Amino acid sequence: MRTRLERRTGLLFAVSLVLLFGLFARAFLLQVVQGSSLASQATSQQQDIIEVPGLRGAILDRNGQPLAGSEPGATIYATPYQIKNPTREAKLVADALGASPEEILEAITQPGGFSYVDRKVDLKKAGRVEKLGLEGIGQIPDTLRVRPQGAIASQVIGAVSDEGEGLTGIESSHDDVLKGVNGERRLVKDALGDPISLDNVRDAEDGEPVQLTLDATIQAEAERVLAEIGETHQPVNASAIVMDAKSSDVLAMANWPPVDLDDLGDADPDDLLNVGTSYTYEPGSTFKALTVASALQTKTVTPTSTFTLAPSIQIYDRVIEESHPRGTVTLTVGDILAQSSNVGAVTIGLEMGGRRFSRWIDKFGFGKPTGIDYPGEERGIVLPYKDWSGSTIGNVPIGQGLAVTPVQMVQAYGALANGGILRTPRLIEKIDGKEVPQDPGKRVISPEVAAEVREMLKGVLAPGGTASEVSVPGYTLAGKTGTAQIATEEGYSDTRYVASFMGVAPADDPAIVVSIMVNEPRANGHTGAEAAAPGFGELASFTLPYLGVPTD
Numbered sequence: 001m002r003t004r005l006e007r008r009t010g011l012l013f014a015v016s017l018v019l020l021f022g023l024f025a026r027a028f029l030l031q032v033v034q035g036s037s038l039a040s041q042a043t044s045q046q047q048d049i050i051e052v053p054g055l056r057g058a059i060l061d062r063n064g065q066p067l068a069g070s071e072p073g074a075t076i077y078a079t080p081y082q083i084k085n086p087t088r089e090a091k092l093v094a095d096a097l098g099a100s101p102e103e104i105l106e107a108i109t110q111p112g113g114f115s116y117v118d119r120k121v122d123l124k125k126a127g128r129v130e131k132l133g134l135e136g137i138g139q140i141p142d143t144l145r146v147r148p149q150g151a152i153a154s155q156v157i158g159a160v161s162d163e164g165e166g167l168t169g170i171e172s173s174h175d176d177v178l179k180g181v182n183g184e185r186r187l188v189k190d191a192l193g194d195p196i197s198l199d200n201v202r203d204a205e206d207g208e209p210v211q212l213t214l215d216a217t218i219q220a221e222a223e224r225v226l227a228e229i230g231e232t233h234q235p236v237n238a239s240a241i242v243m244d245a246k247s248s249d250v251l252a253m254a255n256w257p258p259v260d261l262d263d264l265g266d267a268d269p270d271d272l273l274n275v276g277t278s279y280t281y282e283p284g285s286t287f288k289a290l291t292v293a294s295a296l297q298t299k300t301v302t303p304t305s306t307f308t309l310a311p312s313i314q315i316y317d318r319v320i321e322e323s324h325p326r327g328t329v330t331l332t333v334g335d336i337l338a339q340s341s342n343v344g345a346v347t348i349g350l351e352m353g354g355r356r357f358s359r360w361i362d363k364f365g366f367g368k369p370t371g372i373d374y375p376g377e378e379r380g381i382v383l384p385y386k387d388w389s390g391s392t393i394g395n396v397p398i399g400q401g402l403a404v405t406p407v408q409m410v411q412a413y414g415a416l417a418n419g420g421i422l423r424t425p426r427l428i429e430k431i432d433g434k435e436v437p438q439d440p441g442k443r444v445i446s447p448e449v450a451a452e453v454r455e456m457l458k459g460v461l462a463p464g465g466t467a468s469e470v471s472v473p474g475y476t477l478a479g480k481t482g483t484a485q486i487a488t489e490e491g492y493s494d495t496r497y498v499a500s501f502m503g504v505a506p507a508d509d510p511a512i513v514v515s516i517m518v519n520e521p522r523a524n525g526h527t528g529a530e531a532a533a534p535g536f537g538e539l540a541s542f543t544l545p546y547l548g549v550p551t552d
Contacts (some may be wrong), residue, residue, distance in 0.1 A: 002351070005019075007330065008531040009313070011085070015077075015114070019344065020048075022060065022221065029466075031504045041058075052178020053072075053141055053142060053164070053180065053182050053204065053361075053545070054142060054181045054182050054204040054206050054207065055070040055071070055072070055143055055180050055204075055206040055207065056145060056160070056164060056178050056179060056180055056207045057068040057070075057177060057178040057179075057180070057206065057207030057208045057209045058070070058158055058209045058212050059170055059171075059178070059208075059209070059211075059212065060209055060210070060212065061136040061149075061212055061215055061219070062211070062212065062213050062214060062215050062218040062249070062251075063212050063213075063215065063216070064167045064211070064267050065148070065149060065150050065216050066148050066149070067147065067148075067152070067153055067157055067212070067214070068146070068147050068171070069145075069146050069147075069148060070144065070206075070207075071122075071143065071144050071146055072123060072141065072142075072143060072144075072146055073117065073120055073121055073122050073123060073126065073141075073142045073143055073144040074121050074123065074126035074131055074139040074140065074142050075114065075118070075119045075120070075121065075139060075140050076093070076097070076113060076114050076116075076117040076119075076121055076126065076137065076139050077116055077117055077120045077134045077137075077138055077139065077140065078107060078108040078110075078114070078116075078117050078136055078139075078199055079110070079111060079113060079114060079137075079138070079139055080108055080109055080110055080112065080113070080115060080136065081136075082135050083108055083109075083134075083135065083136035083137075084135070085137075086105060086108055086109050087105065087113045088107060088263070089134050089136070089137065090102075090105035090108055091104075092132050092134065092322065092460050093108070093117060093129060093132070093134070093137060093397050094541040095339070096128035096129045096132060096447045097117075097118055097125050097128075097129065098125070098126060098314075098374075098383065099118060104118075106115060107332065108136070108137070108382065108391070109111060110547050116311065117137070117432075119162050120140065120143075120144050120145075120162065121139075122142075122383055123146060123350075125186060125320060125332060125449055126139055129158075130261050134325070135387075143164065143180075145160050145261075146490075147261070147458065149216050149220070150220075151258060151259075151261070152216060152219050152220050152223055152254075152261050153212075153214055153216075153219050153223075153239070153253070153254070153258075154258060154261050154289075154488045155168075155169060155255045155259060155271075155272060155273065155274040155275070156169055156170060156174055156212075156253050156255075156274055156341065156374070157169050157170055157171060158170050158171035158261075158272075158425075159171060159175075159261050159264055159272065160261075164179065164180075165179075165535075166178065166179070168230030168272050168375075169183065169274065169366075169374075169375070169384075170210060170212070170355055170374070171527065172375055173212050173375040174428075174431065175205065175375065175420030177203055177208050177210055177431055177432060178208065178209075178210060179207050179208065180205055180206045180207040180256075181202060181204065181205040182201045182204055183203045183204030183205070185230050185294060186405050187262045187368075187490065194277075200462060203228075208431070208432035209321045209430075209432065210428065210430070210431055210481070211255075211428070211429045211430040212427060212428060212429060213249035213250050213251065213425070213428070213429045214251060214252060214253065214476055215251045215252065216241055216252065217255070217443035217546065218242055218251045218252045218543055219251075219252040219254060219539075220541060221252070221539065221542045221543070222240040222241075222242060222252040222253075223240075223254045223258070223319045225240060225252050225254075225288060225516075225535045225538050225539055226238050226239075226240050226255070226256040226535070227258075228535075228538075229256065229516075229518055229521075229532075229535055230257060231347045231527075232523070232524050232531075233499075233518060233521035233522065233523055233524055233525065233530075234521065234522045234523045234533045235256075235518045235519050235520050235521045235522065235531070236519045236520040237255070237256060237257065237275050237279065237519045238256040238275070238516075238517060238518045239252075239253075239254065239255055239256075239275035239276045239279065239515065239516075239517045239521060239540065240252065240253075240254040240514070240515065240516050240517075240535065241253050241406055241407060241410050241514070241515040242278050242510070242512055242513075242514050242539060242543060243315045243414060243513045243514075244512065245417040245418055245504065245510035245511055245512055245513065246418060246425065246510075246511070247317060247426070247438060248411075248414055248418075248423040248425050248426055248438065248439065248441070249425075249426050249429070249438075250372075250425050250426065251512070251543070252539075253273045253276045253338040253407075253427070254434045255273075255274060255276070256369030256471060257271060259271040259272055268470040269509065271492065272375075273376075274374065274376075275517070275519075276359045276380065276405065276407050276515075277372060277374050277377045277406075278376055278377070278378055278405070279372050279378070279405060279517075279519065280378050280380050280381060280403040280404065280405055281403060281405075281484065281486075281498045281517065281519065282398070282399055282400055282401070282402065282403055282404075282484040282485075282486075282487065282498065283396070283399040283402075283404050283409060283482055283484060283500065284399040284482035284483055284484030284485075284498065284500065284528070285340045285345075285398065285399055285466075285480060285481060285484075286399060286409060286480045286481070286482035286483045286500050286502045286527070286528070287396075287397075287398065287399030287402075287404075287482070288315075288336070288345045288397070288398060288399065288480065289416065289453055289456075289457060289480050289502070290360075290361075290364055290400075290412055291345050291348055291349055291357075291397040291414070292333055292336070292337055292345075292348065292443055292451045292453055292456065293449055293450070294357060294360035294364075294414060295333075295335075295348045295349075295351065295352055296445075296449045296452055296453065297360075297444075297445045297446065297449045298356065299353060300325070300348070300351045301321070301332060301333050301348060301351065302305040303332075303334065303455075303456070304332065304333075305332065305333050306330055306331065306332050306333075306349075307331055307333075307336070307344055308328065308329075309328065309329055309330070309331055309341060309343045309344050310328050310343065311325065311326055311327060311328065311343070312343060313321050313343045313347065314345045314388035315390070315391045315393060316391040316394070317390075317391060318391040318394050318395075320342050320343060320346055320394050321342065321343070322341060322342050322343060323340070323342065323483070325357055328509070331344055331369065332350070333456065333520050334455070334456040334459055336348070337453075337456045337457060337460065337480065338456065338459030338460050338462065338464065338465045339464070339466070340460075340466050340480075340481060342398045345394070345397045345540075346394050346397050346398060348397060349393050349394075349396065350393060353393075354385065354388055354392065354393045354527075355385055356392070357396065357397070358384070358385035358388070358396075358456070359385075359516070361382055361396065361402070362376070362382070363407060363422070363444050364412045364415070364422065364444060365382055365422055366382050366402065366404055366408055366410055366412070367379060367380055367381070367382030367402075368380075368530055370405075370407055370408055370411045370427050371423060371424040371425050372424060372426070372427050373426070373428045373436070374427055377405070377407070378405050379402035380402070380403050380404045380405055380408055381402060382403075383401070383402070384400045390471075399482065399484060400484070400485075400492075406517045407425060407515075409500075409502055409515055410502075410513055410515045411423070411424065411425055411501045413504060413513050413515070414455060414513050415444050415445060416439060416445075416450050416453050416457075416504065417504045417510035417513050418450070418452070418510070419447040419451075420443050420444060420446055420447055420449065420450045421441040421442065421443055421444070422441055422442055422443075422444045423438070423439045423440070423441030424439035424441070426438050426439065426487065439543075441521075442483065454478045454504060454507050454508070454510070455478075455507070457476045457478035457479055457504065457507070458476060458477070458482055458507050460478070460479055460481065461477045461478070461479060464527050465500065466480065466481040466528070466533075467479060467481050467529050467533040467536075469526075469529075469533075469534075470533045470534060470536060470537040471537065472537060472541040473541075474507075474551030474552065475505055475540065475544055475549075475551060475552055476507045476508060476552050477503060477505050477506070477507055477540060478502070478503065478504045478505070478507035478510075479501055479502055479503030479504060479514075479533070479534070480501070481500070481501055481503070481505075481527070481528030481529045481533055482498070482499070482500040482501065482528045482532075483497055483498075483499055483500075483526070483527040483528045484497060484498045484500070485497055486520070486527060488496060496520055497520065497521065497526045497527070498517065498518070498519055498520070498533050499514070499517075499521050499526055499527055499528045499530065499531035499532045499534070500516060500517045500528050501515075501528050501532035501533045501536045501541070502514070502515055503515075503516075503533075503536040503540065504535050505540045505544060506549065509515070510548070511547060511549045512540070512543055512544070512549075513537050513542060514536050514540060516530050516532040516533075516535040516539075516542075517532070518531045518535075528539075
């Protein structure tokens with residue numbers, strides 16, 4: 001009996017020992033092995049980490065006016081399986097947001113546990129949604145990109161994604177400066193899930209500003225002028241650039257057609273391109289001023305040189321004629337520019353010779369980017385001299401057989417305006433408050449040659465010139481029209497043209513350089529005189545008094 005009792009006691013003790021060891025092992029597992037993991041799970045059940053977006057930096061004009069800025073907003077989301085009456089809630093949310101009930105209903109009935117209802121909502125609308133107190137509808141902090149000056153300079157400024165990443169334009173190229181850093185807050189809740197405290201974990205950091213050289217007032221006027229050109233002439237696209245002649249600061253860089261940066265769903269990718277830096281075209285007769293400047297600088301001709309010109313000229317297998325029939329005439333170099341004589345410009349090019357003229361095309365910056373601080377700048381198309389054919393010298397002096405961008409033409413005419421210095425146009429004035437230095441440039445022609453060419457270009461706007469109908473009371477203007485046939489696989493088109501005008505004002509002491517480029521005008525005239533020159537006149541008549549430029 002005693003032995004049996006001792007055996008039972010021993011067995012009970014052994015079982016107790018095993019159980020006690022099991023408890024110790026479980027405690028060790030929970031506290032030591034899985035302790036940190038379980039603590040983390042417990043914490044997550046009592047607190048939420050809320051991301052606080054950092055505001056994106058502002059894009060400013062030269063006067064400090066915001067062209068693009070940011071403000072707090074919210075993103076509205078749904079947890080579809082929590083929504084008991086989708087039709088009713090969709091109507092309530094739609095009324096609060098000013099949206100379509102059908103679109104909201106589609107959003108809140110998506111399969112899964114999460115769906116976006118509306119992104120980038122301003123705080124007023126978000127507040128109306130919150131007051132509804134609907135189960136299954138929530139919101140998270142967000143930021144909105146706003147444009148206090150309206151839609152001006154849209155292609156230059158560029159688009160931003162819903163995630164706050166710069167997609168195009170300045171928003172893209174300076175994303176690292178503009179983009180803010182998100183912060184974090186810890187929301188602690190009690191056992192019932194009600195919030196009891198909100199702690200700052202990491203402060204959000206706002207992005208830094210980028211200040212452009214654009215003047216919002218001049219930019220708005222340039223876009224008004226282009227809208228007028230677009231309505232009248234119905235082109236594929238158009239560009240207007242206004243540059244300060246002395247500093248090479250870009251005061252306006254406008255595009256047509258416009259683009260709505262807040263509704264990119266139906267936008268054509270081409271509409272987002274900045275035509276002034278991204279579109280290449282044959283400059284046509286606007287290039288003749290640079291042909292003449294090169295010839296004057298190399299002393300191939302003088303301002304008083306005269307040429308007896310036949311109605312046409314043959315260069316190898318190509319016959320070059322004037323845009324309008326005429327007989328044999330004797331013209332000065334100035335007359336050749338004023339009357340836009342093709343035969344005269346080719347004759348001057350022949351006098352220079354292809355090799356030397358090719359070098360001058362390079363000197364004026366064609367065939368390479370200007371270096372303007374803007375993404376995706378095109379370099380244009382210029383054949384190296386080794387690839388010239390016999391007839392090339394009959395093309396390039398009149399602006400055919402090479403392709404340029406509007407900003408390259410502005411840079412080159414800037415040298416005519418400022419006394420002979422080729423300088424990179426400046427679009428960015430300050431980054432994070434720090435001045436971006438202007439390009440000192442390099443001399444390509446003498447001040448005397450620059451002044452001589454400007455004097456000749458006055459004739460374009462004088463009686464008998466190709467833009468004689470353009471004038472601005474109180475100011476003497478200089479400039480050049482261009483009407484370039486568009487090259488196709490079958491040769492130069494007789495129905496498709498690029499109309500352009502390059503202008504300098506005032507002519508004797510230039511304050512501004514203006515480029516107007518109209519791609520394929522399809523109504524009410526297709527020439528540079530008809531589609532582009534009037535736009536120069538309107539911009540000059542507005543900009544000169546606005547800048548306080550004294551009259552002649």
